[in-house]
Amino acid sequence: xxxxxxxxxxxxxxxxxxxxxxxxxxxxxxxxxxxxxxxxxxxxxxxxxxxxxxxxxxxxxxxxxxxxxxxxxxxxxxxxxxxxxxxxxxxxxxxxxxxxxxxxxxxxxxxxxxxxxxxxxxxxxxxxxxxxxxxxxxxxxxxxxxxxxxxxxxxxxxxxxxxxxxxxxxxxxxxxxxxxxxxxxxxxxxxxxxxxxxxxxxxxxxxxxxxxxxxxxxxxxxxxxxxxxxxxxxxxxxxxxxxxxxxxxxxxxxxxxxxxxx
Numbered sequence: 541x542x543x544x545x546x547x548x549x550x551x552x553x554x555x556x557x558x559x560x561x562x563x564x565x566x567x568x569x570x571x572x573x574x575x576x577x578x579x580x581x582x583x584x585x586x587x588x589x590x591x592x593x594x595x596x597x598x599x600x601x602x603x604x605x606x607x608x609x610x611x612x613x614x615x616x617x618x619x620x621x622x623x624x625x626x627x628x629x630x631x632x633x634x635x636x637x638x639x640x641x642x643x644x645x646x647x648x649x650x651x652x653x654x655x656x657x658x659x660x661x662x663x664x665x666x667x668x669x670x671x672x673x674x675x676x677x678x679x680x681x682x683x684x685x686x687x688x689x690x691x692x693x694x695x696x697x698x699x700x701x702x703x704x705x706x707x708x709x710x711x712x713x714x715x716x717x718x719x720x721x722x723x724x725x726x727x728x729x730x731x732x733x734x735x736x737x738x739x740x741x742x743x744x745x746x747x748x749x750x751x752x753x754x755x756x757x758x759x760x761x762x763x764x765x766x767x768x769x770x771x772x773x774x775x776x777x778x779x780x781x782x783x784x785x786x787x788x789x790x791x792x793x794x795x796x797x798x799x800x801x802x
Contacts, residue, residue: 545718546655552579573678580652587670590631592637592659594751597628607665623668652689659683685697710770717778718767721756752782760791763800 552565562582577579596602600621603609609617646667649660661681680760724739733739736750759767766772776798788794 585657586590586636586643588657588685588687589647589659590643592645592657592685593643593661593664594628596664596683597624597631597659597682600624607668620668625785627667634720638784643760654689655686656699657685657687659685686714710768710771711777713778714772714781717753717765717782718756718759721753721759724750725754725757749782755784755787756781758787758789760794760800761796763798766800 550565552562564582565579566584583787586718590625596606603621603624607620610618627642631642632649634642645663647659651658651660659682661683664681724743727733727739727742728736735748736754739750739754740747762774766774781798784797788797794800
């Protein structure tokens with residue numbers, strides 16, 4: 541894997557409070573300058589790569605073009621398309637470890653740039669071709685995912701900038717946080733508890749967490765629906781959402797703040 545300057549990204553990890561976090565870290569360049577050394581969360585970049593490959597496998601028209609099948613016999617096209625659909629389903633159903641094994645056999649290069657991640661899944665033609673000869677129209681398959689890199693100290697956050705690239709992949713922790721906010725608000729409204737500190741005592745948490753969670757009960761319905769469908773922006777996690785102070789009551793302002801505005 542390489543960064544936007546052609547430097548190599550190498551896997552690394554850090555431990556915090558007993559939890560292991562994986563990263564890809566950029567190595568110093570040939571002259572030893574230290575503009576290298578920033579890191580990308582491994583899970584984020586791996587998820588983007590997996591989703592990009594699945595998107596290609598599910599795009600019948602693009603597969604036909606990229607695998608140079610326009611002049612192939614219809615039964616051969618259908619056979620390869622079915623293989624692609626089966627592979628996409630296998631990736632969707634597999635756990636992260638198995639997904640990585642499949643991707644390593646398909647993807648031979650990943651380039652991370654300031655405005656896109658480029659994936660070269662050149663092993664795909666061999667995987668789908670099996671015993672048949674399959675070639676690509678340009679000799680190299682490429683999947684470009686438009687992104688924006690947001691720096692946080694030495695770490696960079698990956699933000700997908702093309703709404704069409706957002707896959708339907710619900711975030712269980714985010715959904716739980718939104719649901720919890722509604723349940724806790726209903727308990728206050730129905731008189732089951734009187735104050736936030738009563739909620740905190742009842743659920744074994746602190747008042748700060750209760751206050752941060754309660755504001756999620758007032759999210760716009762379309763934002764809640766997008767979260768349930770897994771269509772939220774990549775950077776919108778439960779941790780991020782609950783750390784927003786004074787979430788606007790205006791639904792329009794919420795959409796603007798949280799990245800749902802058109």
